[in-house]
Amino acid sequence: MVVKECPVDAIHTFQVRTLRSLGYRTRVVLANKSHTRPDLRTDYRVDLSVYKDGKRSDILTGVGPLAADARLVIECSPYDLGEADAVLIFHLVPERYAGTATADVTRDELIFLGSIQDHYVEYYRDDGCAAGVLYQTGPFNNPRFSPRSTTLIQAPKFYASSTVDSTLSLINASADAAYDRVAHVRCTLVGAEGRFTWTEAVRPFVPHSISMRDELARRGVTLSRAPAFFCLYAASDNATVIPLTILSNDETGAIGIEHSLPPDYYAEAMRGPARGRMMERLGKSTLFRERR
Amino acid sequence: MSVIARAELLLEKILPASTVKSLQNLKARLPLRLPQAPPVAVMYVNDGTTRSFVGINNFYSFLLADETTEAVAELQFFAPSGERALVHAVPLQHFGARAVDVAAVFAHHGIAATHGIVAVQITPRHPRRIVYRELGRVFSQFFVFYEGHGSVAQVHPLSQIGPQPAGEPFESSQLITTTGLAELEVLQYNPSTQRRRIEHRLLDATTRDVVARSTVALAGLGTCRTRFRLADLVRVPDQLLFATDRLPSANSKPMLRRCFASGVSTMSHA
Numbered sequence: 001m002v003v004k005e006c007p008v009d010a011i012h013t014f015q016v017r018t019l020r021s022l023g024y025r026t027r028v029v030l031a032n033k034s035h036t037r038p039d040l041r042t043d044y045r046v047d048l049s050v051y052k053d054g055k056r057s058d059i060l061t062g063v064g065p066l067a068a069d070a071r072l073v074i075e076c077s078p079y080d081l082g083e084a085d086a087v088l089i090f091h092l093v094p095e096r097y098a099g100t101a102t103a104d105v106t107r108d109e110l111i112f113l114g115s116i117q118d119h120y121v122e123y124y125r126d127d128g129c130a131a132g133v134l135y136q137t138g139p140f141n142n143p144r145f146s147p148r149s150t151t152l153i154q155a156p157k158f159y160a161s162s163t164v165d166s167t168l169s170l171i172n173a174s175a176d177a178a179y180d181r182v183a184h185v186r187c188t189l190v191g192a193e194g195r196f197t198w199t200e201a202v203r204p205f206v207p208h209s210i211s212m213r214d215e216l217a218r219r220g221v222t223l224s225r226a227p228a229f230f231c232l233y234a235a236s237d238n239a240t241v242i243p244l245t246i247l248s249n250d251e252t253g254a255i256g257i258e259h260s261l262p263p264d265y266y267a268e269a270m271r272g273p274a275r276g277r278m279m280e281r282l283g284k285s286t287l288f289r290e291r292r
Numbered sequence: 293m294s295v296i297a298r299a300e301l302l303l304e305k306i307l308p309a310s311t312v313k314s315l316q317n318l319k320a321r322l323p324l325r326l327p328q329a330p331p332v333a334v335m336y337v338n339d340g341t342t343r344s345f346v347g348i349n350n351f352y353s354f355l356l357a358d359e360t361t362e363a364v365a366e367l368q369f370f371a372p373s374g375e376r377a378l379v380h381a382v383p384l385q386h387f388g389a390r391a392v393d394v395a396a397v398f399a400h401h402g403i404a405a406t407h408g409i410v411a412v413q414i415t416p417r418h419p420r421r422i423v424y425r426e427l428g429r430v431f432s433q434f435f436v437f438y439e440g441h442g443s444v445a446q447v448h449p450l451s452q453i454g455p456q457p458a459g460e461p462f463e464s465s466q467l468i469t470t471t472g473l474a475e476l477e478v479l480q481y482n483p484s485t486q487r488r489r490i491e492h493r494l495l496d497a498t499t500r501d502v503v504a505r506s507t508v509a510l511a512g513l514g515t516c517r518t519r520f521r522l523a524d525l526v527r528v529p530d531q532l533l534f535a536t537d538r539l540p541s542a543n544s545k546p547m548l549r550r551c552f553a554s555g556v557s558t559m560s561h562a
Contacts, residue, residue: 029467071497073467073531118465128472130550131445131558134465154354156347156389157435157446164444190349190389227439231349231389245446252442254556261433261448266351269428277426278355285357287387 003110005102006144009047009091010175011110014119015137015242016088017171017207018080023253024123026076030090033117035068040112043067044092049177050079051087051205056177066092085207087173114138133257140240141174150279151185151241153234155260159227160213163250168232170208171242179204183239186288191230193221197290202241235282301455316429326419327429331368331411334436334449335481335515335547338394339406342440349389352416359423360386365414367392371405374511378403408515409481411453438559445559451483451544453513458488459539464562466548467497468532470522477549478518482510482540490536492518497531510540534562
């Protein structure tokens with residue numbers, strides 16, 4: 001099956017946020033493992049879109065070539081200026097499409113190029129302390145590739161204490177700079193200290209951080225040095241957002257980062273129409289209703 | 293192991309992978325017990341410096357929100373030798389979630405293992421209900437939170453325990469910058485039931501020359517920790533890669549723990 005007139009800058013992207021808000025600089029390691037399938041082997045031209053306060057402040061063409069079976073390290077400090085964290089979108093443009101705006105691409109190639117490797121984002125301090133995470137991002141929030149954009153998160157990995165916080169980082173972005181949808185993400189925290197529900201409005205191209213400790217404090221939960229555990233359930237039926245969990249220790253500033261797992265990692269059939277039914281059931285359930 | 297389970301294992305060995313997948317999909321639609329993948333696994337650390345918390349949730353509730361599901365999570369803890377140290381059951385209400393504090397559970401049961409595999413299987417109270425067949429094969433995913441001495445980390449599992457062939461050679465997509473780094477520790481687990489011999493390697497990221505190597509023997513369901521001290525390297529490149537000659541099984545990538553001169557550490561999947 002061929003996807004007609006794909007924007008070539010959306011075929012393969014890696015979308016990250018910066019983390020100056022926690023005192024860290026950012027570097028990205030892009031990998032190219034397309035050589036594992038010779039018929040789809042490609043070198044890439046890497047372009048970069050920089051978003052500040054939701055606006056594209058820069059578009060850099062050819063920040064580096066990325067050959068097959070190679071890595072490209074990109075130090076992001078030059079693009080991470082000012083007070084607020086930025087969203088960076090790396091566009092990996094297959095060399096044969098470079099110089100054109102759109103191309104007809106098979107779905108097989110789209111899936112292969114985007115999923116054959118993880119890319120790595122690492123946050124680091126001047127003393128060397130560094131933590132990162134490997135993940136992939138698809139051509140999110142673009143109707144050319146998918147008619148529906150949704151998010152489903154189940155994350156039994158939020159811990160909060162008097163010294164430890166868990167931050168949910170959400171990125172609502174697209175390879176299309178004209179994308180302007182605010183994502184509405186319903187959230188419910190479930191834990192021994194209670195169950196709390198609210199909705200987040202996530203602006204496009206603006207890194208969104210939710211401190212679970214702040215959320216708990218707002219609801220009168222007192223924390224001790226022993227970490228309190230919560231599971232986050234979240235859903236959005238109008239956008240695909242990229243969720244990362246960032247654990248941090250106040251005393252050392254050390255952080256730990258992990259991505260979440262989509263529904264089909266839990267149940268093989270939970271994709272396509274089944275995922276749609278899952279979303280409908282969640283909408284009708286009590287999970288995201290405020291308890292009175 | 294039942295006769296049917298043995299027959300399935302035999303067929304998995306002799307039939308093409310695509311045929312096995314088709315048969316698994318067919319089985320998922322038959323009126324049988326809920327098709328569950330083997331218990332999903334990763335490593336815990338409980339060495340007095342680092343504590344581990346296993347975070348689990350009733351994922352059936354989230355996947356099928358209109359079906360009230362109560363479930364039971366069975367956690368199996370293995371010692372570094374691969375010997376099973378403890379089986380611990382945790383009930384989960386509809387949409388329920390719990391964290392199991394490994395130090396507390398081990399203290400309660402008098403278990404002294406400092407690290408090992410934790411494997412989780414979450415099963416509905418009534419697994420034969422027709423509604424669950426919509427799910428296909430299910431995998432009991434969970435997360436582990438590690439905390440100690442001002443450091444924090446979290447990982448998700450990558451493997452399932454049980455008989456399985458050895459994995460392929462592996463090179464991590466992580467780039468390991470050596471600025472401020474004192475030690476790189478590799479936390480390796482073997483989710484297969486067979487003994488495995490694995491070589492861990494550090495490579496110069498520019499030349500891909502091997503700058504350090506260490507061979508470990510892992511018992512089935514066993515674990516080990518390999519420490520590379522940067523002070524012991526003849527030459528310390530600015531950036532390193534991590535690789536193995538093979539993985540113990542498909543995708544059983546180890547965790548890499550960076551220990552910094554400042555005293556903190558960070559950890560993630562290789």
